[in-house]
Amino acid sequence: MGSGMARATIYDVAAAAGASIKSVSRVLNGEANVTPGLRDRVMAAVESLGYRRSLSARSLAGASSSIIAALVDAELTIEHWRSGRGNDYLSRLEMGALMEVRRTDHHLMIELVDYASESLGRDLSALLTSIRPQGVILTPPNSDHPVVLDVLDEAGVAYARIGPERDLQRGVCIAMDERQAAYDMTAHLIALGHRRIGFVTGPVAYVASRRRLDGFLSAMADNGLSVADGAVAYGDFTFQSGVSAINAFLGAGLGLTAIFASNDDTALGVLQGAAARGVRAPEDISVAGFDDTPAAMFGTTALTTIRQPVSEMAAIAARHLMPVISGVQDEALKQSLEGCLIVPYELIVRRSTGAA
Numbered sequence: 243m244g245s246g247m248a249r250a251t252i253y254d255v256a257a258a259a260g261a262s263i264k265s266v267s268r269v270l271n272g273e274a275n276v277t278p279g280l281r282d283r284v285m286a287a288v289e290s291l292g293y294r295r296s297l298s299a300r301s302l303a304g305a306s307s308s309i310i311a312a313l314v315d316a317e318l319t320i321e322h323w324r325s326g327r328g329n330d331y332l333s334r335l336e337m338g339a340l341m342e343v344r345r346t347d348h349h350l351m352i353e354l355v356d357y358a359s360e361s362l363g364r365d366l367s368a369l370l371t372s373i374r375p376q377g378v379i380l381t382p383p384n385s386d387h388p389v390v391l392d393v394l395d396e397a398g399v400a401y402a403r404i405g406p407e408r409d410l411q412r413g414v415c416i417a418m419d420e421r422q423a424a425y426d427m428t429a430h431l432i433a434l435g436h437r438r439i440g441f442v443t444g445p446v447a448y449v450a451s452r453r454r455l456d457g458f459l460s461a462m463a464d465n466g467l468s469v470a471d472g473a474v475a476y477g478d479f480t481f482q483s484g485v486s487a488i489n490a491f492l493g494a495g496l497g498l499t500a501i502f503a504s505n506d507d508t509a510l511g512v513l514q515g516a517a518a519r520g521v522r523a524p525e526d527i528s529v530a531g532f533d534d535t536p537a538a539m540f541g542t543t544a545l546t547t548i549r550q551p552v553s554e555m556a557a558i559a560a561r562h563l564m565p566v567i568s569g570v571q572d573e574a575l576k577q578s579l580e581g582c583l584i585v586p587y588e589l590i591v592r593r594s595t596g597a598a
Contacts, residue, residue: 250291250292250293251293252266252267252270252293254287254291254293255284255287255288255291255293258287258290258291259280259283259284259286259287260283261280261283261284265280265284266284269281269284269285270284270288270347288347308347308348308349308376309348309349309350309351309373309374309375309376310339310343310348310349310350310351310375310376310377310378310379310560310563311350311351311352311353311369311373311375311377311378311379312335312336312339312350312351312352312353312378312379312380312381312556313353313355313378313379313380313381313384313390314332314335314352314353314354314355314381314384315354315355315357315381315382315383315384316354316355316356316357317356317357317358319332319354320354330506330533330535330536330537331533331535331552332352334552334553334556335379335381335404335552335553335555335556336350336352336556337553337556338552338553338554338555338556338557338560339379339556339557339559339560341557342556342557342560342561343560346564348376350560351373351375353369353373355384355390357383357384357387357390357447358447362387362389362390363389363392363393366389366390366393366394367393367397370393370394370397370399375399376399376400377399377400377401377402377560377563377564378394378399378400378401378402379401379402379404379556379559379560379563380401380402380403380404380406380413381404381405382404382405382406382448382449382450383445383447383448383449385403385404385405385406385407385449386403386406386407386408386409386449391409391412391413394413395412400413400414400563401413401414401563402414402415402416402559402560402562402563403415403416403559404416404417404555404556404559405417405418405420405449405450405555406449406582407449410582414559414562414563414583415582415583416555416558416559416562416582416583416585417555417582417583417584417585418550418551418555418584418585418586418587419584419587420449420450420453420454420457421453421454421456421457421460422457423454423457423532423548423550423587423589424453424454424455424456424457424458424461424502424532424548425457425458425460425461426457426461426548426589427457427458427502427530427532427546427548427589428457428458428461428462428502429461429465430530430546430589430591430595431500431502431528431530431595432461432462432465432467434500434528434595434596434597434598435597435598436499436500436528436598437467437499437598438470438473438496438497438498438499438500439458439462439467439469439473439498439499439500439501439502440470440473440474440475440487440491440496440498440500440501440502441455441458441459441469441473441474441475441501441502441503441504442474442475442476442477442483442484442487442501442502442503442504442508442509442512443455443474443475443476443477443504444477444478444479444504444505444508445477445478445479446476448479450504451479451504454504454532455474455504458502470496470498472490472491472494472496473491473496473498475487475490475491477503477504477508479504479505479507479508480507480508480511481507481508481510481511481514482511483508483511484503484507484508484509484510484511484512484513484514484515485511485512485514485515486511486515487501487503487508487511487512487515488501488511488512488515488516488519488521489515489519492516492519492521498527499527499528499598500527500528500529500530500595500598501527501528501529501530502530502531503529503530503531503532504532505531505532505533506531506532506533506534506535506537506538506545506547507533507535507537508531509529509530509531509532509538509545509547509594510531510537510538510541510545512529513529513541513542513543513545513594516529523543523594524543524593524594524595524596525596528546528594528595528596528598529543529545529546529594529595530545530546530547530594530595531545531546531547531548531594532547532548532550533547533548533549533550533552534547534548534549534550534588534590538592539592543593543594544592544593544594545592545594546590546591546592546593546594546595547590547592548587548588548589548590549587549588549589549590550587551585551586551587554585555585558583558585562583
């Protein structure tokens with residue numbers, strides 16, 4: 243519509259679709275028991291008129307809002323913010339989900355959740371009452387938190403879980419094969435001739451951390467290689483934990499020729515910590531990460547890493563929430579939701595790794 247034209251109203255949509263205001267509202271609210279013909283007419287009218295509802299119109303007392311809420315780890319998000327390095331995972335998650343929810347005239351809200359809080363259940367219940375989301379996207383470690391799942395089930399709010407470990411029948415499940423990705427990266431380092439490889443984990447609360455460690459250890463064992471005492475350092479997905487890990491590895495004199503970090507921020511910390519001690523990558527030591535953040539591509543030493551499809555997983559989570567919200571799932575979707583929807587990853591080789 244041109245800037246000089248009045249904004250289309252729900253009455254215009256109803257007239258164009260040949261339907262009542264109540265019927266149009268039911269379609270736009272994603273309610274069940276709406277015929278395909280009515281839904282098609284209403285959505286065609288919405289598209290042709292450029293109709294957009296205001297957020298307040300969908301937040302009347304007792305009604306669900308047009309909000310899809312994404313619950314993310316408060317502790318790690320705040321830590322990234324304090325460090326001044328930002329949070330690329332959150333940025334990609336937000337963009338992937340946002341592009342999808344806007345297609346269905348919904349709005350995305352990011353909420354920080356302290357999964358370790360003793361008042362988690364009460365706080366989350368209050369949040370749901372306040373914003374009345376139509377659906378929720380859960381990111382690790384909230385994806386597996388029993389209190390979070392129980393509160394959402396009790397409230398009757400549809401949810402999609404990114405990277406869960408347990409109870410995969412609860413909600414929509416989207417994941418990538420974290421273990422196999424770490425296995426492949428370790429095998430890549432071994433193929434380059436590395437035999438003494440160190441590993442830096444992520445936070446123990448994250449299932450991704452455990453799966454990536456498992457993939458590393460399994461690849462080493464399958465190739466007949468042992469992991470030296472002290473060659474696994476425990477990190478927290480932060481840059482500083484990478485600096486601490488490389489200092490510990492070099493201080494212990496382990497003779498490592500390669501280090502695989504559980505995420506890119508940690509790997510970049512390893513690179514900087516090594517450079518500060520005159521250790522070059524990849525000439526003296528190879529370094530690999532996990533995520534494929536922009537910093538991995540454009541850093542001084544471009545990072546070999548696993549491309550984690552965060553945006554794609556978030557988009558899929560939002561897309562598959564819509565039929566659950568509307569109650570009109572088709573049989574193909576029901577079958578796909580029996581287990582996790584697996585999104586492929588990619589191993590990307592850059593300058594930070596080389597022959598032993």
